[in-house]
Amino acid sequence: MRARNTARAYGRVARFFHWTVAVLILAAIIIGLYAGRLPEGTEAQLRAIFTAYSVHKTVGMVALVLAVLRILWTLTQPRPRPLHPRRRLETLAAEAVHWALWIGMLVMPLSGWLLHSAAPGGFSDILWPFGQRLPLVPEDAALSERFAAFHDLGWWVLAGLVALHVLGALKHAIIDRDGTMIRMAGDPERAAEPPPAPRSGILPHVLAALAGLAIWLGVAPGPRGRPTPQPAAGPAAQAGSGWAVERGVLDIEVRQAGNAVLGEFGQWQADIDYDPQSRSGRVTVEVDVASLTLGAVGDTAKGPDFLDAAAHPTARFEAQILPPQAEDQPHMAQGLLTIAGQTVEAALPFDLSVAGDLAQARGRMQVDRRDFGIGAGYADESTVGFAVGIGFELSAKRQ
Ligand code: HEM
Ligand code: HEM
The missing domain is CATH 1.20.950.20 (Transmembrane di-heme cytochromes, Chain C)
Structure with a gap:
């Protein structure tokens, strides 16, 4: 032929x-x-x-x-x-x-x-x-x-x-x-x-x-097949507690099958008290766990094996804000982190700059999901990593 x-x-x-x-x-x-x-x-x-x-x-x-x-x-x-x-x-x-x-x-x-x-x-x-x-x-x-x-x-x-x-x-x-x-x-x-x-x-x-x-x-307009996720509603500002968050992002990073997967919580609120003189204060953050989006595996992450949003709808971080140890060091938020019903001590280093009534802060910490009993059935790290990064970035205004 x-x-x-x-x-x-x-x-x-x-x-x-x-x-x-x-x-x-x-x-x-x-x-x-x-x-x-x-x-x-x-x-x-x-x-x-x-x-x-x-x-x-x-x-x-x-x-x-x-x-x-x-x-x-x-x-x-x-x-x-x-x-x-x-x-x-x-x-x-x-x-x-x-x-x-x-x-x-x-x-x-x-x-x-x-x-x-x-x-x-x-x-x-x-x-x-x-x-x-x-x-x-x-x-x-x-x-x-x-x-x-x-x-x-x-x-x-x-x-x-x-x-x-x-x-x-x-x-x-x-x-x-x-x-x-x-x-x-x-x-x-x-x-x-x-x-x-x-x-x-x-x-x-x-x-x-x-x-x-x-x-x-005819197929091109796209998002008819499945609902487009709503843009993150963002943090709800809390007034009357010193500083109110104006804009912010709260993200998590997990490793799955060796790949980093980034996710974000769309709904959370922070109650911040901070004195720029003493450079110290306290903060309470409450997170709506069901508002998590996490690549293609958000539903699994919120399901009973992991965050179990149905049983534990809110995650909470309650911490003292400690001043930097030295000028080039970050602030530290040190306190108790509650996820999936388990409370663990946690320290979150963050950079802060204050200009008049406006403050900008960003920080990141790592936790071990096993400390919270999350994904207990996933004992092999090559499937779902043990370390989970939690990060935030926000700007806040003095009340
Ligand atoms: C599995 C069953 C299939 C059968 C029995 C089949 C049969 C044929 C036949 C007989 C022709 C020649 C038509 C002619 O001479 O006018 C042809 C051409 C063609 N087929 Fe298939 N086909 C099959 C699957 C597919 C699939 C899955 C695709 C692509 C997604 C495809 C794409 C094409 C195209 C583009 C032509 C035109 C080729 C050209 O003109 O160079 N076919 N097919
Ligand atoms: C010939 C080409 C391809 C065909 C016909 C095809 C077809 C399909 C079908 C039938 C599904 C299942 C949809 C459902 O469950 O309702 C699917 C899902 C998927 N495909 Fe493909 N695929 C193709 C190529 C690719 C390639 C090259 C990639 C990536 C490099 C890819 C990535 C995915 C992913 C991530 C999903 C799951 C996400 C979703 O629900 O849309 N596909 N594909």
């Missing part, structure tokens, strides 16, 4: 690309659905989910590379002529579906790669040595959600297109018995000689391409 296409049949290279990409896309859909439906609860189950997503992503990336090579190859090839050029509508429909499949072959893995790249921390690696994240894509949970919404809706569209395409191929094989399948799967010598192409100009091709594009533009 010839490597190149002819007017009658696809050549060896086009067939190799067609069937490998077809198998990889179907495999990506099946593994993606399988991974999303695996039970999560124990450490072994979490590991199985990571592995399934890693395989899913890798299969998808190989499909992307082959699809790009396939497009480059196709551009250098003659296209086998339509077998029934007089059935204009049918030919146009088949071509429109082909266009939509070409686009789908690119945008499905690309949206997957984008959602993976934007996910804060990522959560299971693509199994290849060429790096994980696309350059220039910021780590942004909301952006990742938008690509995920496209990805989740997009696979339905791609699967629908493949179904139409296969039904078309079956119609040719069973009803028309016209040898269309032979052009892609059989002996090219047996492929029928297509009639000469009528002069139809470029317009039908442009229409088919636009129809194929329109299908994907």
